[in-house]
């Protein structure tokens with residue numbers, strides 16, 4: 001096979017085709033993998049074996065010139081597409097002006113503008129404030145700081161299958177031991193875990209999932225810990241790494257109401273679900289929730305590191321002056337990129353587009369699931385869709401089938417990610433700007449992949 005040169009630049013101009021010109025991984029990726037093995041520690045692994053050269057629209061081109069359809073968006077980050085024009089233009093312009101002052105030393109307008117935008121866009125019409133950070137984990141950590149300062153209580157309640165990050169506090173909040181927590185303890189105190197309303201795995205069946213989870217939450221909070229010891233309940237409106245677990249309608253409002261009655265703050269971790277991904281600007285909007293605090297990151301700045309905590313003014317103002325910050329928090333180029341992301345979502349109608357993408361996936365996947373008992377569950381909302389694979393006729397997880405589908409897709413030029421506490425979930429998070437023909441082509445490859453199971 002002939003090797004074509006990798007493109008000089010990515011972004012929306014990149015040719016929107018699936019094209020394989022070498023075996024996967026190609027020779028150049030193999031060469032880099034060998035160097036990587038000598039230079040990086042074993043604990044850092046990559047899901048796909050190909051090194052990136054350029055990406056944009058719905059494709060990622062590797063260093064051997066292979067062009068892949070991207071169903072992952074770098075884990076829900078490049079929702080507006082990689083190197084999206086408005087993101088690049090604004091970030092480059094900012095980089096030419098200045099790269100850093102530290103907002104704690106010399107403030108700049110971009111930071112304020114991002115905070116104003118988040119206060120406007122996040123659900124709830126209460127008066128809000130926003131603080132910026134670098135990563136999702138850092139945002140979650142700081143949300144807990146705000147909640148503790150505002151309530152004077154230490155406790156944090158999280159759920160089974162939760163993922164909140166890899167720092168010390170957020171590791172404690174994350175549910176899954178391997179790979180996130182194994183060997184890294186001891187963890188922080190005052191983190192309490194409640195069962196999640198997980199329709200597919202609810203012990204009493206789908207219909208009772210919400211009711212049972214609420215009863216367990218009530219027991220944990222009122223009986224075991226004591227409501228007056230709990231600062232906040234932190235929940236992902238749709239759980240991400242845990243396997244795109246969509247709680248039954250009514251569960252999230254019930255949790256929010258339960259919190260309100262006890263003076264516990266309701267924190268929505270929208271790091272993965274935010275910024276048009278689920279067919280709403282924020283997943284909390286789906287059931288009319290107005291969380292006390294919202295954490296965001298991934299989709300916020302089109303790939304530049306930026307995260308935020310947005311919340312009720314009286315909660316956010318409870319922390320003493322100087323209590324919150326960080327050298328890089330709210331980096332000016334990342335702020336400029338975020339403004340480009342928000343402009344892109346609004347100008348290109350990406351909230352609506354996420355719904356259309358969701359409809360395409362659900363239609364195809366429910367069709368595949370019909371004749372294929374390996375698919376135990378199809379779920380998700382907007383462009384955040386997953387299938388959970390099981391041994392036929394059971395709910396026993398089948399992570400090997402997930403690995404087989406991913407490999408099949410990879411070898412044919414389609415990038416797909418796994419997820420799930422049991423590693424048996426395939427998750428689909430395409431860039432919201434993916435053209436129709438690539439969406440259809442990707443779904444055709446998936447259909448073939450399932451036919452081989």
Ligand SMILES: *Cc1c(COP(=O)(O)O)cnc(C)c1O
Pocket residue numbers: 134135136137138140163164165166236240241269270271272273297298
């Ligand atoms: C990814 C993620 C995080 C952690 O974000 P990082 O930027 O990786 O620290 C936190 N919460 C949720 C829901 C996530 O999906």
